[in-house]
Amino acid sequence: MSLAILLTALYGGYWFVGSRAVLSGVETALSRLRDQGQVNYASIGLVGFPSRFDLTVEAPEVRGQDISWAAPFLQVFALSYKPNQIIAVWPHEQTVTLAGQRFDLGAEDMRASALFGADTSLPLDHAQMVVKAPTLAAALGWRASATEARLATQSISDDGRAHRVGVEITGIEMTGAAPTGLGATPVERAYLDATLSFDRPIDRFAGETVPRLARAEIDEARLVWGDMRAEADGTVEVTPSGTPEGKLTVKLVQWRQMLDAAREMALLSPVDAANLERMLDGISRGTADPDSVSLPFTLRQGMVYLGPFALGPAPRL
Structure with a gap:
Protein backbone atom coordinates (compact mmCIF):
# COMPACT_ATOMS: atom_id res chain seq x y z
CA MET A 1 0.00 0.00 0.00
CA ASN A 84 4.45 16.08 -27.84
CA GLN A 85 1.18 14.77 -29.35
CA ILE A 86 -1.67 17.28 -29.21
CA ILE A 87 -5.29 17.70 -30.29
CA ALA A 88 -6.81 21.14 -30.93
CA VAL A 89 -10.55 21.83 -30.95
CA TRP A 90 -12.24 24.98 -32.28
CA PRO A 91 -15.74 26.24 -31.39
CA HIS A 92 -18.72 25.93 -33.72
CA GLU A 93 -18.63 29.67 -34.53
CA GLN A 94 -15.64 31.88 -35.40
CA THR A 95 -15.02 35.20 -37.14
CA VAL A 96 -12.51 36.05 -39.86
CA THR A 97 -11.92 39.59 -41.12
CA LEU A 98 -10.13 39.88 -44.45
CA ALA A 99 -9.26 43.27 -45.94
CA GLY A 100 -11.92 44.90 -43.79
CA GLN A 101 -14.66 42.41 -44.75
CA ARG A 102 -16.15 40.20 -42.01
CA PHE A 103 -16.82 36.51 -42.58
CA ASP A 104 -18.57 34.18 -40.13
CA LEU A 105 -17.03 30.71 -40.07
CA GLY A 106 -19.03 27.80 -38.69
CA ALA A 107 -18.64 24.03 -38.43
CA GLU A 108 -20.33 21.04 -36.84
CA ASP A 109 -16.92 19.84 -35.71
CA MET A 110 -13.44 21.31 -36.26
CA ARG A 111 -10.37 19.68 -34.81
CA ALA A 112 -6.75 18.91 -35.59
CA SER A 113 -4.03 16.64 -34.27
CA ALA A 114 -0.25 17.05 -34.47
CA LEU A 115 2.84 15.09 -33.52
CA PHE A 116 6.05 16.95 -32.71
CA GLY A 117 9.55 15.48 -32.70
CA ALA A 118 11.20 14.53 -29.41
CA ASP A 119 13.69 17.38 -29.71
CA THR A 120 13.88 20.48 -27.53
CA SER A 121 12.83 22.60 -30.51
CA LEU A 122 9.70 20.41 -31.02
CA PRO A 123 9.79 20.20 -34.84
CA LEU A 124 6.45 19.37 -36.46
CA ASP A 125 6.49 15.79 -37.76
CA HIS A 126 2.95 15.53 -39.09
CA ALA A 127 -0.49 17.02 -38.58
CA GLN A 128 -4.02 16.64 -39.87
CA MET A 129 -7.19 18.67 -39.61
CA VAL A 130 -10.81 17.70 -40.28
CA VAL A 131 -13.71 20.15 -40.51
CA LYS A 132 -17.21 18.67 -40.77
CA ALA A 133 -19.97 20.69 -42.45
CA PRO A 134 -18.03 23.98 -42.62
CA THR A 135 -19.86 27.19 -43.55
CA LEU A 136 -18.60 30.64 -44.51
CA ALA A 137 -21.01 33.59 -44.57
CA ALA A 138 -20.06 37.06 -45.80
CA ALA A 139 -21.57 40.38 -44.77
CA LEU A 140 -22.10 41.01 -48.51
CA GLY A 141 -24.89 38.42 -48.51
CA TRP A 142 -23.40 35.23 -49.92
CA ARG A 143 -22.84 31.97 -48.07
CA ALA A 144 -20.64 28.96 -48.84
CA SER A 145 -20.86 25.51 -47.28
CA ALA A 146 -19.17 22.16 -47.75
CA THR A 147 -19.63 18.56 -46.73
CA GLU A 148 -16.13 18.20 -45.31
CA ALA A 149 -12.68 19.79 -45.45
CA ARG A 150 -9.44 17.95 -44.76
CA LEU A 151 -5.84 19.10 -44.48
CA ALA A 152 -2.75 16.99 -43.81
CA THR A 153 0.97 17.74 -43.70
CA GLN A 154 3.99 15.45 -43.28
CA SER A 155 7.62 16.47 -42.80
CA ILE A 156 9.70 14.88 -45.58
CA SER A 157 13.18 16.32 -44.90
CA ASP A 158 15.71 15.74 -42.15
CA ASP A 159 15.90 19.45 -41.35
CA GLY A 160 12.10 19.79 -41.05
CA ARG A 161 11.85 22.51 -43.68
CA ALA A 162 9.98 20.58 -46.39
CA HIS A 163 6.42 19.31 -45.91
CA ARG A 164 4.12 17.32 -48.16
CA VAL A 165 0.72 19.00 -47.94
CA GLY A 166 -2.68 17.73 -49.00
CA VAL A 167 -5.98 19.64 -48.94
CA GLU A 168 -9.39 18.32 -49.97
CA ILE A 169 -12.81 19.99 -49.76
CA THR A 170 -15.92 18.18 -50.95
CA GLY A 171 -19.51 19.18 -51.65
CA ILE A 172 -19.00 22.95 -51.84
CA GLU A 173 -22.21 24.94 -52.37
CA MET A 174 -22.82 28.68 -52.63
CA THR A 175 -26.01 30.66 -52.07
CA GLY A 176 -26.74 34.35 -52.41
CA ALA A 177 -24.17 34.93 -55.15
CA ALA A 178 -24.22 31.74 -57.20
CA PRO A 179 -24.51 32.07 -60.99
CA THR A 180 -27.87 31.23 -62.53
CA GLY A 181 -28.09 27.50 -63.21
CA LEU A 182 -25.04 26.70 -61.10
CA GLY A 183 -26.35 27.49 -57.63
CA ALA A 184 -27.80 23.99 -57.24
CA THR A 185 -24.63 22.35 -58.57
CA PRO A 186 -22.10 21.79 -55.77
CA VAL A 187 -18.38 21.87 -56.39
CA GLU A 188 -17.72 18.17 -56.32
CA ARG A 189 -14.12 18.42 -55.17
CA ALA A 190 -11.34 20.92 -54.58
CA TYR A 191 -7.99 19.21 -54.15
CA LEU A 192 -4.33 20.14 -53.67
CA ASP A 193 -1.24 17.93 -53.48
CA ALA A 194 1.95 19.94 -53.03
CA THR A 195 5.38 20.04 -51.41
CA LEU A 196 6.09 23.26 -49.53
CA SER A 197 9.62 24.18 -48.45
CA PHE A 198 10.32 26.89 -45.87
CA ASP A 199 13.41 28.88 -44.94
CA ARG A 200 13.39 27.41 -41.41
CA PRO A 201 11.77 24.46 -39.65
CA ILE A 202 8.21 24.62 -38.35
CA ASP A 203 8.84 24.20 -34.62
CA ARG A 204 8.26 25.91 -31.28
CA PHE A 205 10.31 28.91 -32.42
CA ALA A 206 7.90 29.58 -35.32
CA GLY A 207 5.93 31.97 -33.12
CA GLU A 208 9.00 34.18 -32.76
CA THR A 209 10.12 34.02 -36.40
CA VAL A 210 7.42 32.79 -38.77
CA PRO A 211 8.84 30.37 -41.38
CA ARG A 212 8.83 31.93 -44.84
CA LEU A 213 7.67 29.92 -47.85
CA ALA A 214 10.71 29.40 -50.08
CA ARG A 215 9.44 26.91 -52.67
CA ALA A 216 6.13 25.37 -53.73
CA GLU A 217 5.97 22.29 -55.93
CA ILE A 218 2.36 21.74 -57.00
CA ASP A 219 1.98 18.15 -58.13
CA GLU A 220 -1.77 18.48 -58.64
CA ALA A 221 -4.42 21.08 -57.95
CA ARG A 222 -7.95 20.42 -59.16
CA LEU A 223 -11.40 22.00 -58.94
CA VAL A 224 -14.44 20.15 -60.30
CA TRP A 225 -17.75 22.05 -60.58
CA GLY A 226 -20.42 20.41 -62.73
CA ASP A 227 -19.00 20.14 -66.24
CA MET A 228 -16.27 22.65 -65.43
CA ARG A 229 -12.81 21.61 -64.31
CA ALA A 230 -9.64 23.54 -63.52
CA GLU A 231 -6.27 21.84 -63.05
CA ALA A 232 -2.83 23.23 -62.27
CA ASP A 233 0.73 22.04 -61.69
CA GLY A 234 4.17 23.63 -61.59
CA THR A 235 6.95 24.90 -59.35
CA VAL A 236 7.41 28.35 -57.85
CA GLU A 237 10.43 29.68 -55.95
CA VAL A 238 9.87 32.57 -53.54
CA THR A 239 12.65 35.13 -53.11
CA PRO A 240 13.48 36.57 -49.66
CA SER A 241 11.51 39.69 -50.64
CA GLY A 242 8.38 37.54 -51.27
CA THR A 243 8.48 37.66 -55.09
CA PRO A 244 7.43 34.37 -56.75
CA GLU A 245 9.51 33.05 -59.64
CA GLY A 246 8.61 29.97 -61.68
CA LYS A 247 6.11 28.36 -64.01
CA LEU A 248 2.54 27.14 -63.60
CA THR A 249 0.41 25.37 -66.17
CA VAL A 250 -3.35 25.79 -65.80
CA LYS A 251 -5.86 23.73 -67.77
CA LEU A 252 -9.47 24.92 -67.99
CA VAL A 253 -12.24 22.63 -69.20
CA GLN A 254 -15.50 24.35 -70.23
CA TRP A 255 -13.80 27.72 -69.90
CA ARG A 256 -16.77 29.60 -71.41
CA GLN A 257 -18.99 28.41 -68.56
CA MET A 258 -16.33 29.55 -66.11
CA LEU A 259 -16.25 32.97 -67.71
CA ASP A 260 -20.05 33.26 -67.53
CA ALA A 261 -19.93 32.27 -63.86
CA ALA A 262 -17.24 34.89 -63.15
CA ARG A 263 -19.37 37.54 -64.86
CA GLU A 264 -22.50 36.70 -62.85
CA MET A 265 -20.54 36.64 -59.59
CA ALA A 266 -19.05 40.05 -60.46
CA LEU A 267 -15.51 38.64 -60.22
CA LEU A 268 -14.63 40.31 -63.52
CA SER A 269 -15.63 43.66 -64.96
CA PRO A 270 -17.41 43.57 -68.34
CA VAL A 271 -14.28 44.96 -70.04
CA ASP A 272 -11.92 42.43 -68.41
CA ALA A 273 -14.32 39.58 -69.16
CA ALA A 274 -14.55 40.59 -72.83
CA ASN A 275 -10.77 40.86 -73.18
CA LEU A 276 -10.25 37.51 -71.46
CA GLU A 277 -12.86 35.85 -73.67
CA ARG A 278 -11.13 37.07 -76.84
CA MET A 279 -7.76 35.83 -75.58
CA LEU A 280 -9.02 32.38 -74.54
CA ASP A 281 -11.01 32.02 -77.75
CA GLY A 282 -7.85 32.70 -79.74
CA ILE A 283 -5.87 30.13 -77.73
CA SER A 284 -8.57 27.46 -78.01
CA ARG A 285 -8.99 27.78 -81.79
CA GLY A 286 -5.86 25.77 -82.50
CA THR A 287 -6.70 22.92 -80.12
CA ALA A 288 -8.48 19.62 -80.64
CA ASP A 289 -11.09 20.58 -78.02
CA PRO A 290 -12.12 24.25 -78.25
CA ASP A 291 -13.86 24.01 -74.87
CA SER A 292 -10.52 23.37 -73.16
CA VAL A 293 -7.43 25.57 -72.92
CA SER A 294 -3.97 25.03 -71.42
CA LEU A 295 -2.37 28.23 -70.16
CA PRO A 296 1.39 28.41 -69.44
CA PHE A 297 1.99 31.11 -66.81
CA THR A 298 5.46 32.38 -66.01
CA LEU A 299 6.32 34.42 -62.93
CA ARG A 300 9.45 36.45 -63.51
CA GLN A 301 10.95 39.63 -62.02
CA GLY A 302 7.77 40.48 -60.14
CA MET A 303 5.47 40.05 -63.16
CA VAL A 304 3.03 37.40 -64.39
CA TYR A 305 3.30 36.37 -68.06
CA LEU A 306 0.96 34.25 -70.16
CA GLY A 307 3.31 33.03 -72.83
CA PRO A 308 5.09 36.19 -74.05
CA PHE A 309 2.37 38.58 -72.80
CA ALA A 310 2.73 40.45 -69.49
CA LEU A 311 -0.50 40.30 -67.45
CA GLY A 312 0.52 42.42 -64.48
CA PRO A 313 2.38 42.34 -61.15
CA ALA A 314 2.75 39.00 -59.37
CA PRO A 315 1.29 38.70 -55.85
CA ARG A 316 3.75 38.98 -52.97
CA LEU A 317 3.97 35.83 -50.85
Whole structure:
Protein backbone atom coordinates (compact mmCIF):
# COMPACT_ATOMS: atom_id res chain seq x y z
CA MET A 1 0.00 0.00 0.00
CA SER A 2 2.81 2.41 0.84
CA LEU A 3 4.40 1.81 -2.60
CA ALA A 4 1.13 2.62 -4.36
CA ILE A 5 0.77 5.80 -2.34
CA LEU A 6 4.36 6.78 -3.15
CA LEU A 7 3.88 6.19 -6.88
CA THR A 8 0.62 8.14 -6.85
CA ALA A 9 2.32 11.03 -5.07
CA LEU A 10 5.24 11.00 -7.52
CA TYR A 11 2.90 11.00 -10.52
CA GLY A 12 0.81 13.77 -9.01
CA GLY A 13 3.98 15.79 -8.53
CA TYR A 14 4.98 15.13 -12.14
CA TRP A 15 1.56 16.33 -13.39
CA PHE A 16 1.73 19.46 -11.24
CA VAL A 17 5.25 20.36 -12.38
CA GLY A 18 4.48 19.49 -15.99
CA SER A 19 1.23 21.43 -16.03
CA ARG A 20 2.92 24.50 -14.52
CA ALA A 21 5.65 24.29 -17.17
CA VAL A 22 3.11 23.98 -20.00
CA LEU A 23 0.97 26.84 -18.70
CA SER A 24 3.96 29.09 -18.07
CA GLY A 25 5.35 28.41 -21.54
CA VAL A 26 2.05 29.18 -23.25
CA GLU A 27 1.49 32.32 -21.19
CA THR A 28 5.00 33.58 -21.95
CA ALA A 29 4.63 32.96 -25.70
CA LEU A 30 1.17 34.52 -25.94
CA SER A 31 2.16 37.50 -23.78
CA ARG A 32 5.08 38.19 -26.09
CA LEU A 33 2.79 38.05 -29.13
CA ARG A 34 0.22 40.24 -27.37
CA ASP A 35 2.90 42.84 -26.65
CA GLN A 36 3.64 42.81 -30.39
CA GLY A 37 -0.05 43.36 -31.19
CA GLN A 38 -0.39 39.98 -32.93
CA VAL A 39 -2.71 38.20 -30.48
CA ASN A 40 -5.10 38.94 -27.65
CA TYR A 41 -7.03 36.76 -25.20
CA ALA A 42 -9.12 37.00 -22.05
CA SER A 43 -7.61 34.18 -19.98
CA ILE A 44 -5.72 30.87 -20.08
CA GLY A 45 -6.58 27.83 -17.96
CA LEU A 46 -5.21 24.30 -17.62
CA VAL A 47 -6.92 21.23 -16.10
CA GLY A 48 -6.90 17.48 -16.75
CA PHE A 49 -5.34 15.86 -13.69
CA PRO A 50 -4.10 13.18 -13.65
CA SER A 51 -3.70 11.90 -17.22
CA ARG A 52 -4.09 14.96 -19.48
CA PHE A 53 -3.08 18.54 -20.02
CA ASP A 54 -6.28 20.34 -21.13
CA LEU A 55 -5.49 23.93 -22.06
CA THR A 56 -8.24 26.46 -22.82
CA VAL A 57 -7.67 29.95 -24.19
CA GLU A 58 -10.73 32.13 -23.72
CA ALA A 59 -11.66 34.74 -26.35
CA PRO A 60 -8.52 34.36 -28.49
CA GLU A 61 -7.80 36.84 -31.29
CA VAL A 62 -5.07 36.68 -33.94
CA ARG A 63 -4.24 39.77 -35.98
CA GLY A 64 -2.26 40.08 -39.19
CA GLN A 65 -1.68 42.89 -41.63
CA ASP A 66 -4.89 42.37 -43.62
CA ILE A 67 -6.48 39.49 -41.75
CA SER A 68 -7.72 38.73 -38.25
CA TRP A 69 -9.40 35.77 -36.55
CA ALA A 70 -11.44 35.58 -33.34
CA ALA A 71 -13.35 32.87 -31.48
CA PRO A 72 -15.02 32.35 -28.10
CA PHE A 73 -12.32 29.83 -27.12
CA LEU A 74 -9.61 27.46 -28.35
CA GLN A 75 -8.82 24.16 -26.63
CA VAL A 76 -5.62 22.13 -26.86
CA PHE A 77 -5.40 18.65 -25.31
CA ALA A 78 -2.39 16.39 -24.68
CA LEU A 79 -1.82 13.22 -22.71
CA SER A 80 0.48 13.97 -19.80
CA TYR A 81 2.71 11.02 -20.78
CA LYS A 82 2.73 12.10 -24.48
CA PRO A 83 2.99 15.91 -24.32
CA ASN A 84 4.45 16.08 -27.84
CA GLN A 85 1.18 14.77 -29.35
CA ILE A 86 -1.67 17.28 -29.21
CA ILE A 87 -5.29 17.70 -30.29
CA ALA A 88 -6.81 21.14 -30.93
CA VAL A 89 -10.55 21.83 -30.95
CA TRP A 90 -12.24 24.98 -32.28
CA PRO A 91 -15.74 26.24 -31.39
CA HIS A 92 -18.72 25.93 -33.72
CA GLU A 93 -18.63 29.67 -34.53
CA GLN A 94 -15.64 31.88 -35.40
CA THR A 95 -15.02 35.20 -37.14
CA VAL A 96 -12.51 36.05 -39.86
CA THR A 97 -11.92 39.59 -41.12
CA LEU A 98 -10.13 39.88 -44.45
CA ALA A 99 -9.26 43.27 -45.94
CA GLY A 100 -11.92 44.90 -43.79
CA GLN A 101 -14.66 42.41 -44.75
CA ARG A 102 -16.15 40.20 -42.01
CA PHE A 103 -16.82 36.51 -42.58
CA ASP A 104 -18.57 34.18 -40.13
CA LEU A 105 -17.03 30.71 -40.07
CA GLY A 106 -19.03 27.80 -38.69
CA ALA A 107 -18.64 24.03 -38.43
CA GLU A 108 -20.33 21.04 -36.84
CA ASP A 109 -16.92 19.84 -35.71
CA MET A 110 -13.44 21.31 -36.26
CA ARG A 111 -10.37 19.68 -34.81
CA ALA A 112 -6.75 18.91 -35.59
CA SER A 113 -4.03 16.64 -34.27
CA ALA A 114 -0.25 17.05 -34.47
CA LEU A 115 2.84 15.09 -33.52
CA PHE A 116 6.05 16.95 -32.71
CA GLY A 117 9.55 15.48 -32.70
CA ALA A 118 11.20 14.53 -29.41
CA ASP A 119 13.69 17.38 -29.71
CA THR A 120 13.88 20.48 -27.53
CA SER A 121 12.83 22.60 -30.51
CA LEU A 122 9.70 20.41 -31.02
CA PRO A 123 9.79 20.20 -34.84
CA LEU A 124 6.45 19.37 -36.46
CA ASP A 125 6.49 15.79 -37.76
CA HIS A 126 2.95 15.53 -39.09
CA ALA A 127 -0.49 17.02 -38.58
CA GLN A 128 -4.02 16.64 -39.87
CA MET A 129 -7.19 18.67 -39.61
CA VAL A 130 -10.81 17.70 -40.28
CA VAL A 131 -13.71 20.15 -40.51
CA LYS A 132 -17.21 18.67 -40.77
CA ALA A 133 -19.97 20.69 -42.45
CA PRO A 134 -18.03 23.98 -42.62
CA THR A 135 -19.86 27.19 -43.55
CA LEU A 136 -18.60 30.64 -44.51
CA ALA A 137 -21.01 33.59 -44.57
CA ALA A 138 -20.06 37.06 -45.80
CA ALA A 139 -21.57 40.38 -44.77
CA LEU A 140 -22.10 41.01 -48.51
CA GLY A 141 -24.89 38.42 -48.51
CA TRP A 142 -23.40 35.23 -49.92
CA ARG A 143 -22.84 31.97 -48.07
CA ALA A 144 -20.64 28.96 -48.84
CA SER A 145 -20.86 25.51 -47.28
CA ALA A 146 -19.17 22.16 -47.75
CA THR A 147 -19.63 18.56 -46.73
CA GLU A 148 -16.13 18.20 -45.31
CA ALA A 149 -12.68 19.79 -45.45
CA ARG A 150 -9.44 17.95 -44.76
CA LEU A 151 -5.84 19.10 -44.48
CA ALA A 152 -2.75 16.99 -43.81
CA THR A 153 0.97 17.74 -43.70
CA GLN A 154 3.99 15.45 -43.28
CA SER A 155 7.62 16.47 -42.80
CA ILE A 156 9.70 14.88 -45.58
CA SER A 157 13.18 16.32 -44.90
CA ASP A 158 15.71 15.74 -42.15
CA ASP A 159 15.90 19.45 -41.35
CA GLY A 160 12.10 19.79 -41.05
CA ARG A 161 11.85 22.51 -43.68
CA ALA A 162 9.98 20.58 -46.39
CA HIS A 163 6.42 19.31 -45.91
CA ARG A 164 4.12 17.32 -48.16
CA VAL A 165 0.72 19.00 -47.94
CA GLY A 166 -2.68 17.73 -49.00
CA VAL A 167 -5.98 19.64 -48.94
CA GLU A 168 -9.39 18.32 -49.97
CA ILE A 169 -12.81 19.99 -49.76
CA THR A 170 -15.92 18.18 -50.95
CA GLY A 171 -19.51 19.18 -51.65
CA ILE A 172 -19.00 22.95 -51.84
CA GLU A 173 -22.21 24.94 -52.37
CA MET A 174 -22.82 28.68 -52.63
CA THR A 175 -26.01 30.66 -52.07
CA GLY A 176 -26.74 34.35 -52.41
CA ALA A 177 -24.17 34.93 -55.15
CA ALA A 178 -24.22 31.74 -57.20
CA PRO A 179 -24.51 32.07 -60.99
CA THR A 180 -27.87 31.23 -62.53
CA GLY A 181 -28.09 27.50 -63.21
CA LEU A 182 -25.04 26.70 -61.10
CA GLY A 183 -26.35 27.49 -57.63
CA ALA A 184 -27.80 23.99 -57.24
CA THR A 185 -24.63 22.35 -58.57
CA PRO A 186 -22.10 21.79 -55.77
CA VAL A 187 -18.38 21.87 -56.39
CA GLU A 188 -17.72 18.17 -56.32
CA ARG A 189 -14.12 18.42 -55.17
CA ALA A 190 -11.34 20.92 -54.58
CA TYR A 191 -7.99 19.21 -54.15
CA LEU A 192 -4.33 20.14 -53.67
CA ASP A 193 -1.24 17.93 -53.48
CA ALA A 194 1.95 19.94 -53.03
CA THR A 195 5.38 20.04 -51.41
CA LEU A 196 6.09 23.26 -49.53
CA SER A 197 9.62 24.18 -48.45
CA PHE A 198 10.32 26.89 -45.87
CA ASP A 199 13.41 28.88 -44.94
CA ARG A 200 13.39 27.41 -41.41
CA PRO A 201 11.77 24.46 -39.65
CA ILE A 202 8.21 24.62 -38.35
CA ASP A 203 8.84 24.20 -34.62
CA ARG A 204 8.26 25.91 -31.28
CA PHE A 205 10.31 28.91 -32.42
CA ALA A 206 7.90 29.58 -35.32
CA GLY A 207 5.93 31.97 -33.12
CA GLU A 208 9.00 34.18 -32.76
CA THR A 209 10.12 34.02 -36.40
CA VAL A 210 7.42 32.79 -38.77
CA PRO A 211 8.84 30.37 -41.38
CA ARG A 212 8.83 31.93 -44.84
CA LEU A 213 7.67 29.92 -47.85
CA ALA A 214 10.71 29.40 -50.08
CA ARG A 215 9.44 26.91 -52.67
CA ALA A 216 6.13 25.37 -53.73
CA GLU A 217 5.97 22.29 -55.93
CA ILE A 218 2.36 21.74 -57.00
CA ASP A 219 1.98 18.15 -58.13
CA GLU A 220 -1.77 18.48 -58.64
CA ALA A 221 -4.42 21.08 -57.95
CA ARG A 222 -7.95 20.42 -59.16
CA LEU A 223 -11.40 22.00 -58.94
CA VAL A 224 -14.44 20.15 -60.30
CA TRP A 225 -17.75 22.05 -60.58
CA GLY A 226 -20.42 20.41 -62.73
CA ASP A 227 -19.00 20.14 -66.24
CA MET A 228 -16.27 22.65 -65.43
CA ARG A 229 -12.81 21.61 -64.31
CA ALA A 230 -9.64 23.54 -63.52
CA GLU A 231 -6.27 21.84 -63.05
CA ALA A 232 -2.83 23.23 -62.27
CA ASP A 233 0.73 22.04 -61.69
CA GLY A 234 4.17 23.63 -61.59
CA THR A 235 6.95 24.90 -59.35
CA VAL A 236 7.41 28.35 -57.85
CA GLU A 237 10.43 29.68 -55.95
CA VAL A 238 9.87 32.57 -53.54
CA THR A 239 12.65 35.13 -53.11
CA PRO A 240 13.48 36.57 -49.66
CA SER A 241 11.51 39.69 -50.64
CA GLY A 242 8.38 37.54 -51.27
CA THR A 243 8.48 37.66 -55.09
CA PRO A 244 7.43 34.37 -56.75
CA GLU A 245 9.51 33.05 -59.64
CA GLY A 246 8.61 29.97 -61.68
CA LYS A 247 6.11 28.36 -64.01
CA LEU A 248 2.54 27.14 -63.60
CA THR A 249 0.41 25.37 -66.17
CA VAL A 250 -3.35 25.79 -65.80
CA LYS A 251 -5.86 23.73 -67.77
CA LEU A 252 -9.47 24.92 -67.99
CA VAL A 253 -12.24 22.63 -69.20
CA GLN A 254 -15.50 24.35 -70.23
CA TRP A 255 -13.80 27.72 -69.90
CA ARG A 256 -16.77 29.60 -71.41
CA GLN A 257 -18.99 28.41 -68.56
CA MET A 258 -16.33 29.55 -66.11
CA LEU A 259 -16.25 32.97 -67.71
CA ASP A 260 -20.05 33.26 -67.53
CA ALA A 261 -19.93 32.27 -63.86
CA ALA A 262 -17.24 34.89 -63.15
CA ARG A 263 -19.37 37.54 -64.86
CA GLU A 264 -22.50 36.70 -62.85
CA MET A 265 -20.54 36.64 -59.59
CA ALA A 266 -19.05 40.05 -60.46
CA LEU A 267 -15.51 38.64 -60.22
CA LEU A 268 -14.63 40.31 -63.52
CA SER A 269 -15.63 43.66 -64.96
CA PRO A 270 -17.41 43.57 -68.34
CA VAL A 271 -14.28 44.96 -70.04
CA ASP A 272 -11.92 42.43 -68.41
CA ALA A 273 -14.32 39.58 -69.16
CA ALA A 274 -14.55 40.59 -72.83
CA ASN A 275 -10.77 40.86 -73.18
CA LEU A 276 -10.25 37.51 -71.46
CA GLU A 277 -12.86 35.85 -73.67
CA ARG A 278 -11.13 37.07 -76.84
CA MET A 279 -7.76 35.83 -75.58
CA LEU A 280 -9.02 32.38 -74.54
CA ASP A 281 -11.01 32.02 -77.75
CA GLY A 282 -7.85 32.70 -79.74
CA ILE A 283 -5.87 30.13 -77.73
CA SER A 284 -8.57 27.46 -78.01
CA ARG A 285 -8.99 27.78 -81.79
CA GLY A 286 -5.86 25.77 -82.50
CA THR A 287 -6.70 22.92 -80.12
CA ALA A 288 -8.48 19.62 -80.64
CA ASP A 289 -11.09 20.58 -78.02
CA PRO A 290 -12.12 24.25 -78.25
CA ASP A 291 -13.86 24.01 -74.87
CA SER A 292 -10.52 23.37 -73.16
CA VAL A 293 -7.43 25.57 -72.92
CA SER A 294 -3.97 25.03 -71.42
CA LEU A 295 -2.37 28.23 -70.16
CA PRO A 296 1.39 28.41 -69.44
CA PHE A 297 1.99 31.11 -66.81
CA THR A 298 5.46 32.38 -66.01
CA LEU A 299 6.32 34.42 -62.93
CA ARG A 300 9.45 36.45 -63.51
CA GLN A 301 10.95 39.63 -62.02
CA GLY A 302 7.77 40.48 -60.14
CA MET A 303 5.47 40.05 -63.16
CA VAL A 304 3.03 37.40 -64.39
CA TYR A 305 3.30 36.37 -68.06
CA LEU A 306 0.96 34.25 -70.16
CA GLY A 307 3.31 33.03 -72.83
CA PRO A 308 5.09 36.19 -74.05
CA PHE A 309 2.37 38.58 -72.80
CA ALA A 310 2.73 40.45 -69.49
CA LEU A 311 -0.50 40.30 -67.45
CA GLY A 312 0.52 42.42 -64.48
CA PRO A 313 2.38 42.34 -61.15
CA ALA A 314 2.75 39.00 -59.37
CA PRO A 315 1.29 38.70 -55.85
CA ARG A 316 3.75 38.98 -52.97
CA LEU A 317 3.97 35.83 -50.85
